[in-house]
Amino acid sequence: MADDKKLTSQQEDFAKWYNEVVLRAELADHSPVRGSMVIRPWGYGIWEHMQSALDAMFKETGHENAYFPLLIPMSFIEREKEHVEGFAPELAVVTQAGGKELEEPYVIRPTSETIIYAMYAKWVQSYRDLPVLMNQWANVVRWEMRTRLFLRTSEFLWQEGHTAHATAEEAEEETRLILGLYRTFMEDWIAMPPMTGLKSESEKFAGAVRSYACEALMKDNKALQAGTSHFLGQNFAKQFELTFQSEDGQEEFAWNTSWGVSTRLIGGLVMTHGDDNGLVIPPRLAPAQVVVIPILRGDDAGPVRDKADEIVSRLKENGVRVRLDARDHLSPGAKFFEWERKGVPFRLEIGPRDLAEGKVALARRLTPEGEKRKAFLPEAQALAELPERLESFQGELLQAAIARREANTVRGVKSLDEMEEAFEDGAGFVFSGWSGDPAVEEAVKERMKATIRLLPDEEFRSDQAPATCVSGAGESVTEAAWARAY
RNA sequence: CGGGGCGUGGCGCAGUCCGGUAGCGCACCUGCUUUGGGAGCAGGGGGUCCCCGGUUCAAAUCCGGGCGCCCCGACCA
Numbered sequence: 365m366a367d368d369k370k371l372t373s374q375q376e377d378f379a380k381w382y383n384e385v386v387l388r389a390e391l392a393d394h395s396p397v398r399g400s401m402v403i404r405p406w407g408y409g410i411w412e413h414m415q416s417a418l419d420a421m422f423k424e425t426g427h428e429n430a431y432f433p434l435l436i437p438m439s440f441i442e443r444e445k446e447h448v449e450g451f452a453p454e455l456a457v458v459t460q461a462g463g464k465e466l467e468e469p470y471v472i473r474p475t476s477e478t479i480i481y482a483m484y485a486k487w488v489q490s491y492r493d494l495p496v497l498m499n500q501w502a503n504v505v506r507w508e509m510r511t512r513l514f515l516r517t518s519e520f521l522w523q524e525g526h527t528a529h530a531t532a533e534e535a536e537e538e539t540r541l542i543l544g545l546y547r548t549f550m551e552d553w554i555a556m557p558p559m560t561g562l563k564s565e566s567e568k569f570a571g572a573v574r575s576y577a578c579e580a581l582m583k584d585n586k587a588l589q590a591g592t593s594h595f596l597g598q599n600f601a602k603q604f605e606l607t608f609q610s611e612d613g614q615e616e617f618a619w620n621t622s623w624g625v626s627t628r629l630i631g632g633l634v635m636t637h638g639d640d641n642g643l644v645i646p647p648r649l650a651p652a653q654v655v656v657i658p659i660l661r662g663d664d665a666g667p668v669r670d671k672a673d674e675i676v677s678r679l680k681e682n683g684v685r686v687r688l689d690a691r692d693h694l695s696p697g698a699k700f701f702e703w704e705r706k707g708v709p710f711r712l713e714i715g716p717r718d719l720a721e722g723k724v725a726l727a728r729r730l731t732p733e734g735e736k737r738k739a740f741l742p743e744a745q746a747l748a749e750l751p752e753r754l755e756s757f758q759g760e761l762l763q764a765a766i767a768r769r770e771a772n773t774v775r776g777v778k779s780l781d782e783m784e785e786a787f788e789d790g791a792g793f794v795f796s797g798w799s800g801d802p803a804v805e806e807a808v809k810e811r812m813k814a815t816i817r818l819l820p821d822e823e824f825r826s827d828q829a830p831a832t833c834v835s836g837a838g839e840s841v842t843e844a845a846w847a848r849a850y
Numbered sequence: 851c852g853g854g855g856c857g858u859g860g861c862g863c864a865g866u867c868c869g870g871u872a873g874c875g876c877a878c879c880u881g882c883u884u885u886g887g888g889a890g891c892a893g894g895g896g897g898u899c900c901c902c903g904g905u906u907c908a909a910a911u912c913c914g915g916g917c918g919c920c921c922c923g924a925c926c927a
Contacts, residue, residue, distance in 0.1 A: 369876095369888055370888095379921095394919095398918090398919085450925095450926090451926095453925060453926090454925075454926070475927090504927090506926070506927080508925080508926065509851095509924090509925065509926090510925090510926095515927090516926070516927080520927070522927070569927095577927095588927095589926095589927065590927085591927080592927070624927065625927080626927050627927090628927050629927095657886095659885065659886055660885065661884085661885055661886085662884090662885090665885095692885085694885090694888090694889095695884085695885050695887085695888070695889050696885060696886060696887075697885085697886085697887035697888050697889085698887085698888045698889085699887095699888090700886095700887050700888080701887070701888050702888085713886065715885090715886055716886095717886075718886090725886075737887090738886090850926095850927095
């Protein structure tokens with residue numbers, strides 16, 4: 365950031381660009397505690413829109429919100445073997461309270477399976493009590509070694525859904541339902557089109573039988589795990605005695621699922637749409653969809669200001685989220701740059717000239733190829749068209765992201781050499797055959813830092829996948845999508 | 851935990867080699883003139899130079915010891 369005004373370009377240093385955008389768009393800032401962050405109003409505003417959209421989707425599918433406590437007895441975490449092994453290194457533990465050493469330490473939740481299924485065990489007696497479909501919005505703490513704003517911080521915000529079912533089939537169905545719901549949300553709201561599929565054994569959630577995930581491709585061609593949905597089988601039910609009496613009188617263990625997305629999605633949004641001028645926020649999530657900037661000059665300042673106020677209230681009536689920037693110590697140009705950096709989809713300028721002509725200037729955060737940056741439109745037309753222009757902007761962001769993902773996906777890779785070449789050439793997702801042998805994953809990771817992101821769902825699979833494993837040893841039992849990942 | 855870098859007004863940095871009044875740009879405050887792509891002029895406020903100790907007439911600068919942060923390699927939404 366030698367030039368205070370410009371951001372480091374994505375091409376020059378993507379990681380540095382990301383950091384600067386997050387800080388300078390005022391999404392978040394570092395807190396005094398290492399590895400944790402403050403989410404500022406502009407960033408939290410995006411999160412609030414994500415929350416309300418997701419929350420509505422959860423409710424529509426029969427889920428209810430609840431809240432479980434921050435502190436979990438250490439012994440609960442230790443109950444499920446794989447779970448504790450997975451989380452032990454990143455636990456923050458409370459050993460003192462009220463000025464005394466605690467008899468049993470408490471863990472600050474890294475996730476809430478244990479406490480939640482312990483409670484479900486209390487509430488569920490019969491098949492008539494099932495399914496239990498709950499979600500909670502909460503913060504969790506995982507002590508990470510290396511942190512990055514939004515992508516990996518010691519504390520983050522998320523939602524975690526936890527369900528209990530009478531049959532494995534029903535639980536599996538729930539897992540898949542939520543995965544689809546996440547995908548729809550990411551496409552329709554973040555305009556971030558993920559691939560979906562199953563995680564390999566080595567990448568699945570600690571304590572799950574199977575994990576499904578949404579993986580999205582960022583602009584630097586690294587994959588971001590953006591949401592996960594886990595089929596937990598009866599692993600937790602057995603440890604917490606979550607049982608029910610079936611229709612035919614048998615005592616049975618319930619089947620569980622858990623699923624979550626976090627504030628990491630904001631990092632995904634930044635790296636899916638941002639450019640060298642800063643953030644680009646999809647209209648449906650933008651805290652402000654339009655910023656109105658009056659050009660206040662000389663004698664016309666009063667009438668222009670009045671017109672700007674009028675435009676703001678009329679846009680509000682049309683359901684557009686609008687913000688007025690009438691600060692008089694900044695030049696219009698400075699405001700243009702500022703709001704572009706913050707990713708506001710549209711800017712509406714109103715000056716003396718426009719006032720005289722009954723027009724306004726409308727500028728879009730991203731200008732399509734061959735179009736002028738600003739359109740001078742009759743005021744009534746601009747106001748009437750803004751809602752649909754916001755929607756088409758939203759749609760174009762999604763289409764562009766899908767096109768980018770496809771353009772950076774390499775299919776049909778048949779050998780490790782070919783795979784390495786693809787990654788050297790800057791590929792995003794690389795598809796190959798895989799024997800299912802974890803040793804192949806290890807070898808690839810060692811050699812080219814890529815991992816299996818997904819065993820992709822049918823929709824994303826190749827028309828003709830290689831019949832042999834990319835390692836050259838053995839037949840392929842499944843197609844795998846590899847990528848370097850966050 | 852290994853390797854590299856850095857701690858100086860809010861932010862970004864110079865000054866450190868070779869000790870001698872703590873500086874620059876941006877931001878901030880006041881006033882006037884401005885305002886359609888990062889405004890101009892004038893005036894002004896703000897810093898225990900990361901901490902502790904040592905050397906010296908004198909330390910941001912030299913010496914010793916701490917602490918913190920950032921980047922790169924092994925875990926993870």
